[in-house]
Amino acid sequence: MPLNCARCKAARAILKRPKTRDALCKECFFHCFENEIHNTIVEGNLFKPGDKVAIGASGGKDSTVLAYIMKLLNERHNYRLNLVLLSIDEGITGYRDDSLETVKQNQKDYALPLTILSYKDLYGWSMDDIVRQIGKKNNCTFCGVFRRQALDRGAIKLGCNLIVTGHNADDIAETILMNVLRGDIARLKRCTAIKTGSGDNPEENVVPRCKPFKYTYEKEIVMYAYFKKLHYFSTECIYAPNAYRGHVRSYLKDLESIRSSAILDIIHSGEVLAVDEGIKLPVLGACERCSYISSQRICKACVMLEGLSKGLPKLGIVKSSKVKMIKREAITDGKKCDEKCCSFTCKSETDNKTNCKS
Amino acid sequence: MSNHLNIIVEFKGGMELLFDNVTKKELSLPVNSGEDGSAPVEWTIKDLINHLKEKHLKERPELFVNDDSIRPGVLILVNDVDWEILGENEYKLADGDKVLFISTLHGG
Numbered sequence: 108m109p110l111n112c113a114r115c116k117a118a119r120a121i122l123k124r125p126k127t128r129d130a131l132c133k134e135c136f137f138h139c140f141e142n143e144i145h146n147t148i149v150e151g152n153l154f155k156p157g158d159k160v161a162i163g164a165s166g167g168k169d170s171t172v173l174a175y176i177m178k179l180l181n182e183r184h185n186y187r188l189n190l191v192l193l194s195i196d197e198g199i200t201g202y203r204d205d206s207l208e209t210v211k212q213n214q215k216d217y218a219l220p221l222t223i224l225s226y227k228d229l230y231g232w233s234m235d236d237i238v239r240q241i242g243k244k245n246n247c248t249f250c251g252v253f254r255r256q257a258l259d260r261g262a263i264k265l266g267c268n269l270i271v272t273g274h275n276a277d278d279i280a281e282t283i284l285m286n287v288l289r290g291d292i293a294r295l296k297r298c299t300a301i302k303t304g305s306g307d308n309p310e311e312n313v314v315p316r317c318k319p320f321k322y323t324y325e326k327e328i329v330m331y332a333y334f335k336k337l338h339y340f341s342t343e344c345i346y347a348p349n350a351y352r353g354h355v356r357s358y359l360k361d362l363e364s365i366r367s368s369a370i371l372d373i374i375h376s377g378e379v380l381a382v383d384e385g386i387k388l389p390v391l392g393a394c395e396r397c398s399y400i401s402s403q404r405i406c407k408a409c410v411m412l413e414g415l416s417k418g419l420p421k422l423g424i425v426k427s428s429k430v431k432m433i434k435r436e437a438i439t440d441g442k443k444c445d446e447k448c449c450s451f452t453c454k455s456e457t458d459n460k461t462n463c464k465s
Numbered sequence: 466m467s468n469h470l471n472i473i474v475e476f477k478g479g480m481e482l483l484f485d486n487v488t489k490k491e492l493s494l495p496v497n498s499g500e501d502g503s504a505p506v507e508w509t510i511k512d513l514i515n516h517l518k519e520k521h522l523k524e525r526p527e528l529f530v531n532d533d534s535i536r537p538g539v540l541i542l543v544n545d546v547d548w549e550i551l552g553e554n555e556y557k558l559a560d561g562d563k564v565l566f567i568s569t570l571h572g573g
Contacts, residue, residue: 110550122547130550168478168569329478329540329569330547341479341568356570360537 114139121334125324125367133334140331144319145180151301153317154269156187161267161314162219163258164192166209169273169320171339172328176319177271178217191265192217195257196225197250198233202344209340224261226253230408232415241420252407256399262314274318277325277359280370283377284355293388293402299377304400313400324370470494470508471560474517478567480539485523492516494558510541511554513564528570540567 110120110130118132124139131139148154162177164170174192181188194210197203207223214221227233230253238246262270279299286295297303302317320328332339362369382388393399394406401407414422474490481488494516495504505512511534518530529536534554541548542565548556558564 119546120550121545123549130547325569326540329567333477333542333567334545341477342482343479356538360570364537 122327122330125326125363126371128367136327136330136334140323140327141176141179141183144176144323145184147301147322148180148186148319151317151321153271153302153319154186154188157189158269159189159191159265159267160269160271161191161193161258161262161265163270163272164194164210164213164221165273166194166206166213166340167273168329168332168339168341169275169278169325171209171213171337172332173271173273173320174213174217174219175335175337178219190219191267192219192221193258193261193265193267193270194221194223195254195261196223196227197254198226198235199344200235202342205342206340209338212338222261222265224257224264226257229253229257229260230412232412237415237420240415240418245420249411252411256406256408258316259314259399267314270314270316272316272318273320273328275320275323275325275328276370276374277356277363279318279321279377280373281355281359283373284359288355292382292386295377295380296382296388299374299380322371322374324367468496468504470496470558472513472558473563474513475563475565476567477565478540478569480529480566480568483522483524483529484517490521508558509554510543510548510556510558510564513558514554528568535566536570538568538570540569541565542567 112118112120112132112135113129114131114135118134120130121133122136123130124136154160160177162170162174164174174190177188177190180186181190192210192214194207196207210221210223213219225233227236234246234250237249241249258270258272282298283295286292286298301321302315304313304315331337359370359373389402391400391402392404394401394409395404396409397406399406399408403410405413410422411420414420471491471493474492476484476488484490494508494513496508497504497506514530514535515533518526522529527536529539531537535541541553543551543556543558544563545565
């Protein structure tokens with residue numbers, strides 16, 4: 108009993124859209140998918156002619172589809188953007204080296220220039236080096252903090268004034284739920300913005316970022332890649348097989364299977380959430396060492412690098428209020444960070460899940 | 466009268482990692498032809514999911530099934546059509562069907 112497309116009424120439907128529950132044929136799905144992203148871009152005022160835009164490309168499904176769509180819409184609607192691919196090589200043998208091959212294929216397929224920047228070049232440490240020093244317990248925290256800065260540094264190096272990332276509606280709903288669960292009001296307020304790092308604080312030393320897939324369901328991104336035969340790389344990071352936002356993701360997927368609008372509903376709730384006037388939020392300034400944006404005097408990446416070079420890797424993982432204590436213990440004991448520090452690592456479990464999303 | 470149902474099963478998007486990195490399998494499923502009462506009369510997707518879990522899955526079944534059905538976040542297409550418009554678990558497999566499982570749970 109083939110079902111006809113709800114839009115054109117002629118062709119055979121091939122997918123049920125999670126957003127609307129409509130069954131669409133392939134051509135109508137492509138049309139709606141592409142047009143909705145175009146509308147998100149126009150309504151969100153994401154680009155202006157002449158922008159040089161770095162596409163954060165990991166070789167995974169979201170960024171592969173993003174690169175394809177950005178090129179397509181730029182040409183179709185004459186955005187007049189200068190698009191480049193920017194990949195970060197964390198230095199994880201057997202994981203990132205494979206996915207970078209996919210990015211190199213994207214470069215050829217879409218004829219977009221590609222730059223690959225490594226953690227080793229930027230920070231002097233690859234993730235393999237870091238794991239050798241600190242083990243597999245908190246490495247995701249390092250990776251997440253370093254990656255965020257790496258994209259900025261790469262974009263600045265390439266002369267880009269904007270970064271686009273492949274974060275989709277599912278990712279954003281997850282982040283909202285996680286920030287609710289952790290009671291992180293500052294992040295909760297920031298994480299729903301479709302564009303960050305521009306407007307509010309022009310002195311921020313970051314490249315503005317935007318998320319054209321903010322309202323795009325993961326299911327549709329995967330279906331689009333499948334029907335367009337776009338090749339992407341999918342695996343789990345070898346250092347974090349289960350750290351990919353585990354429980355929150357399962358919970359959200361369960362919600363979606365009961366009521367598929369739940370994802371957009373959560374995003375909407377996050378957007379309309381207002382923080383009371385009197386609530387003190389962290390003020391963002393610049394790191395004294397590297398001048399990267401930071402809510403602390405020294406940014407997290409610099410603290411982590413200091414920890415790695417001094418053999419006190421816990422420095423960047425625990426709360427900043429505990430850092431002094433670790434330093435004092437290290438001096439009085441005259442030895443490297445030991446078991447005592449480990450009782451402070453409870454926060455790192457949640458950090459793992461926050462950061463481990465490329 | 467054939468007493469086997471021949472179908473193709475494919476795995477993508479990281480799903481293959483749970484099946485020994487095999488991306489395509491040709492299955493010949495026994496069908497009750499009258500003499501053998503042990504085989505099912507017909508196969509639904511639900512039966513196929515159970516069969517794959519019992520006979521072919523190599524690791525971490527919780528990433529494939531959840532309470533007797535597919536884990537939310539795994540997409541299923543039958544002959545390139547979303548199973549959500551085919552009746553999901555209750556869809557009756559036909560000879561020559563191609564059933565594709567795509568994980569959306571694996572990152573990049």
